[in-house]
Amino acid sequence: MNKKKTILSALAAGLTLSTVLAACGGDDNESSSSNGDGGEGGDFKVAMVTDTGGVDDKSFNQSAWEGLKKFGEDNSLTENEGFKYLQSAKQADYQPNLQQLARDNFDLIYGIGFLMAEDVQKVAEQFPDSNFAIVDMVVDAPNVASITFKEQEGSFLVGVIAGLSTKTDKVGFVGGVESDLIKKFENGFKAGVMAVNPEATIDVKYAEDFNSAEKGTAIASGMYGSGSDIIYHAAGGTGVGVFTEAKNRKKNGEEVWVIGVDRDQYEEGLPEDVALTSMVKRVDTATYDVSKQAMDGKFPAGEIIEFGLKDDGVGIAETSDKHVSKEILDKVEEYRQQLVDGELTAPATDAEFEEFMKNVK
Numbered sequence: 001m002n003k004k005k006t007i008l009s010a011l012a013a014g015l016t017l018s019t020v021l022a023a024c025g026g027d028d029n030e031s032s033s034s035n036g037d038g039g040e041g042g043d044f045k046v047a048m049v050t051d052t053g054g055v056d057d058k059s060f061n062q063s064a065w066e067g068l069k070k071f072g073e074d075n076s077l078t079e080n081e082g083f084k085y086l087q088s089a090k091q092a093d094y095q096p097n098l099q100q101l102a103r104d105n106f107d108l109i110y111g112i113g114f115l116m117a118e119d120v121q122k123v124a125e126q127f128p129d130s131n132f133a134i135v136d137m138v139v140d141a142p143n144v145a146s147i148t149f150k151e152q153e154g155s156f157l158v159g160v161i162a163g164l165s166t167k168t169d170k171v172g173f174v175g176g177v178e179s180d181l182i183k184k185f186e187n188g189f190k191a192g193v194m195a196v197n198p199e200a201t202i203d204v205k206y207a208e209d210f211n212s213a214e215k216g217t218a219i220a221s222g223m224y225g226s227g228s229d230i231i232y233h234a235a236g237g238t239g240v241g242v243f244t245e246a247k248n249r250k251k252n253g254e255e256v257w258v259i260g261v262d263r264d265q266y267e268e269g270l271p272e273d274v275a276l277t278s279m280v281k282r283v284d285t286a287t288y289d290v291s292k293q294a295m296d297g298k299f300p301a302g303e304i305i306e307f308g309l310k311d312d313g314v315g316i317a318e319t320s321d322k323h324v325s326k327e328i329l330d331k332v333e334e335y336r337q338q339l340v341d342g343e344l345t346a347p348a349t350d351a352e353f354e355e356f357m358k359n360v361k
Helices: 060-074 091-103 114-126 151-165 180-196 213-225 236-251 283-295 318-322 326-341 350-357
Strands: 046-049 083-086 108-112 131-135 144-149 170-175 201-206 230-234 257-262 275-281 304-307 314-316
Touching: 046 060, 046 091, 046 283, 060 083, 060 108, 060 283, 083 091, 091 108, 091 114, 108 114, 108 283, 114 131, 114 144, 131 283, 144 283, 151 180, 151 230, 151 257, 151 275, 151 314, 151 326, 170 180, 170 213, 170 236, 180 201, 180 230, 180 326, 180 350, 201 213, 213 230, 213 236, 230 236, 230 275, 236 257, 275 318, 283 304, 318 326
Parallel strands: 046 083, 046 108, 108 131, 131 144, 144 304, 170 201, 170 230, 230 257, 257 275
Antiparallel strands: 275 314
């Protein structure tokens, strides 16, 4: 294996991440050259592949595309020529979409989403002269940049908000596909809740799907019905169903809340106004930043780029002050600083959460 170096890049803007490609495939053995010259935009071309949630999932994929759009506009690139996306209707679309973009000589191709790791690995080997980037997974290849986030840190902060805001001392977590990645959201959130409200109970369920609003609605119905008044979702398009259930209950006079994910989902909670806060994961900044590096001839090939609280890569939504009191936000800031300073570590795995709980009183 190639030795990888972790880079902590300072982030600026914030859209949301999620890219996975879709289109027609071709000969697996064909390779193409697509190296950027750096400097001005010129002939530089960048593209991404969406996962099955699609580019308008109001979450991960949409955030990633927003970053690419901003990059394209800032560098006078033409949409669908200088920057574009391919949509994947199913997982079988990932590989042919990645291959299509490589054949079309895009200088940088994103596969956004851990489910695309195997396909990015294969296509990167088929097209050794093309540059690829994957979000939320590490792919060990000399022409792939691996973009990761410390989701557990941002999730810890919204957990603090949930733990201090719940009136029933019962909250829920809805995950998309159970995996090491989504476990970071779950365990960080649980730790934040328990750090400030050790009497709380946390209902955790997985839909095993990132693109089923119906499953999201059904799971949320069960959680709200059993007493949870706040649900944090890390479920992509499935999370839309959580919002739907919360809005329906709000219409009937129930006070229930949703904590959004990846991008500020405040508008998703309207008009019933059910978004308490969101854990913002700046996938948009990541796609923008890495694209800029590639255009400037500084593509971090073979490296792992990790974004956390310290880099402003994760955090809470700016709209949090609409429903979260200043007192609670001040407490969130205290914990944020502890995490940044290394005085506190947010757990990412089940084992780390169990260890964390040994110090919770």
